[in-house]
Amino acid sequence: MNLNHTDDAYDVCAARSVQQETAVGAGAQLVLLALLGTAIGIGTAGWLTGLAFAFASWAVLSRALHRSRPPSFGPANRVTLGRATLVGGVTTLVADSFRDAPPVPLLVGLTAVALVLDCVDGKVARRTGTSTPLGARFDMEVDAFLILVLSVYVAADLGPWVLLIGGMRYVFVAAARVLPWLTTPLPPSTARKTVAALQGVLLLLAGADLLPRAANAGVVAVALGLLVWSFGRDVRWLWRRSRVPATPAAAMRELVAQ
Numbered sequence: 310m311n312l313n314h315t316d317d318a319y320d321v322c323a324a325r326s327v328q329q330e331t332a333v334g335a336g337a338q339l340v341l342l343a344l345l346g347t348a349i350g351i352g353t354a355g356w357l358t359g360l361a362f363a364f365a366s367w368a369v370l371s372r373a374l375h376r377s378r379p380p381s382f383g384p385a386n387r388v389t390l391g392r393a394t395l396v397g398g399v400t401t402l403v404a405d406s407f408r409d410a411p412p413v414p415l416l417v418g419l420t421a422v423a424l425v426l427d428c429v430d431g432k433v434a435r436r437t438g439t440s441t442p443l444g445a446r447f448d449m450e451v452d453a454f455l456i457l458v459l460s461v462y463v464a465a466d467l468g469p470w471v472l473l474i475g476g477m478r479y480v481f482v483a484a485a486r487v488l489p490w491l492t493t494p495l496p497p498s499t500a501r502k503t504v505a506a507l508q509g510v511l512l513l514l515a516g517a518d519l520l521p522r523a524a525n526a527g528v529v530a531v532a533l534g535l536l537v538w539s540f541g542r543d544v545r546w547l548w549r550r551s552r553v554p555a556t557p558a559a560a561m562r563e564l565v566a567q
Contacts, residue, residue: 342356362397377442386430386444416462428506463516500539
């Protein structure tokens, strides 16, 4: 028996199974879009945005999976994919909100479930032993995009300054292309995770229209202040780390760690 042929066949089957998962996710996104169109009658901007999100998320995820070639999609990634579907629904509603006021309870409901599931996929990955760099990146990108979309929604009422919350992470990524020292892995931080989680909660609170406008502005200002502090703290650590000369002992420790 040719083991190489057996491995190749397994790889093909595994890749096909993984890609089917992404197709199911795209299908679920289209179903949710159709349900929203039937229930609330979304306009052209909402339809186009929802379709663009479904296609783009499917294409990007499929390409990432093709490169990493995981043996299976994994339960945690399924949770994140479900969350991405909800984020697509939120994105559709926000895009449609420039045409007409969206049903706030529906937008809040979809966002709240997406935020709750953000606490689930990481736990599932750890408990099932299926944590992967791809899964962590997938989770982070869904989080970042949801914050960006919520920032756009809240900015329509409070002003463009709110967009700083959603855009800060993407500015950091762009800056890292010019300043390689920004790509150094950061040490784990509970404070960073807490601040990141609070962004969605505070933006959702401001967008739920439960508080006076001034109170909503205060809530978002707190979110922005915490985010600036968190990013500033990390950038300072990265800058100081980049100024520390690499010693033979440090190089040996990094080699052993790899």
